[in-house]
Amino acid sequence: xxxxxxxxxxxxxxxxxxxxxxxxxxxxxxxxxxxxxxxxxxxxxxxxxxxxxxxxxxxxxxxxxxxxxxxxxxxxxxxxxxxxxxxxxxxxxxxxxxxxxxxxxxxxxxxxxxxxxxxxxxxxxxxxxxxxxxxxxxxxxxxxxxxxxxxxxxxxxxxxxxxxxxxxxxxxxxxxxxxxxxxxxxxxxxxxxxxxxxxxxxxxxxxxxxxxx
Numbered sequence: 001x002x003x004x005x006x007x008x009x010x011x012x013x014x015x016x017x018x019x020x021x022x023x024x025x026x027x028x029x030x031x032x033x034x035x036x037x038x039x040x041x042x043x044x045x046x047x048x049x050x051x052x053x054x055x056x057x058x059x060x061x062x063x064x065x066x067x068x069x070x071x072x073x074x075x076x077x078x079x080x081x082x083x084x085x086x087x088x089x090x091x092x093x094x095x096x097x098x099x100x101x102x103x104x105x106x107x108x109x110x111x112x113x114x115x116x117x118x119x120x121x122x123x124x125x126x127x128x129x130x131x132x133x134x135x136x137x138x139x140x141x142x143x144x145x146x147x148x149x150x151x152x153x154x155x156x157x158x159x160x161x162x163x164x165x166x167x168x169x170x171x172x173x174x175x176x177x178x179x180x181x182x183x184x185x186x187x188x189x190x191x192x193x194x195x196x197x198x199x200x201x202x203x204x205x206x207x208x209x210x211x212x213x
Contacts, residue, residue: 020166020169021166021169021170024162024165024166024169024170025166025169025170027158027159027162028083028158028159028162028163028166029083029159031155031156031158031159031162032079032080032083032101032155032156032159032160033080033083034152034155035076035079035105035108035151035152035153035154035155035156035157035158035159036076036077036079036080036083036152036156037152038148038149038151038152038155039072039073039075039076039108039112039149039152039153039156040073040076040077040152041152042065042072042112042145042146042148042149042152043064043065043066043070043072043073043076043149044064044065044066045064045065045143045145045148046062046063046064046143046145047063047064047065047067047068047115047142047143047145047146048062048063048068048118048119048121048122048140048141048142048143049061049062049063049122049140049141049143050119050122050126050137050138050139050140050141051137051138051139052125052126052129052130052135052136052137052138053130053135053138054129054130059129059130061122061125061126061129061137062122063121063122063125065112065115065145065146065149067121068115068118068120068121068146069111069112069114069115069118071107071108071111072108072111072112072115072149072152072153075104075105075107075108075111075153075156076104076108076152076153076156078100078104079100079101079104079105079108079156079159079160082097082098082100082101082104082160083101083159083163085097086098086101086163086167086170087170087171087172088172089172090172091168094163094167094168094170094172095164095167097163098160098163098164098167099160099164100160101156101159101160101163102156102157102159102160102161102163102164103160104153104156104160105153105154105155105156105157105158105159105160106153106157107153108149108150108152108153108156108157109150109153109154109157110153111153112146112147112149112150112152112153113146113147113150115146115149116142116146116147117142119136119137119140122137122140123135123136123137125137
């Protein structure tokens with residue numbers, strides 16, 4: 001008994017770049033959306049805490065990320081908008097938007113890490129609580145949330161770098177018209193042989209006039 005081994009069809013040279021483009025697109029979308037969400041969520045959490053002296057006693061103070069700096073939240077929103085805009089533009093526009101996405105991520109990382117050692121927000125609260133502009137906060141400690149915000153920025157940065165590297169292979173939003181409002185050309189009607197009933201029925205199924213009138 002003779003066995004026939006099925007031979008898989010040869011892969012096209014374009015299959016590799018196409019797969020890389022689809023994979024990078026999925027990773028970029030995940031990293032960008034997750035990074036923006038993490039950065040925004042982190043800025044609403046407590047970043048630092050400390051104490052100040054009020055009426056001879058210790059008074060506890062806390063500061064959220066948005067109190068320390070508004071830069072990470074703002075850049076996260078910009079990065080999310082850039083991630084969406086990548087699919088609305090092509091060529092040079094896509095390159096510029098991808099660069100904006102990467103810069104938004106890098107800026108988020110830098111602002112979050114700078115916020116780790118920033119005590120100005122708590123110093124302002126200490127001055128208001130003590131009624132003394134020279135009052136400062138003591139026993140200053142920080143939580144892990146600034147680093148979480150930096151991680152979110154790093155994900156945005158990864159999304160931007162992927163867009164810069166593979167963005168030209170990603171799909172773009174398709175318009176209804178090809179250019180200048182001109183409708184796309186219709187397919188040329190297939191010639192119908194009036195002596196062939198099957199051609200007439202096929203033309204009717206396509207919504208064409210088989211008489212050619």
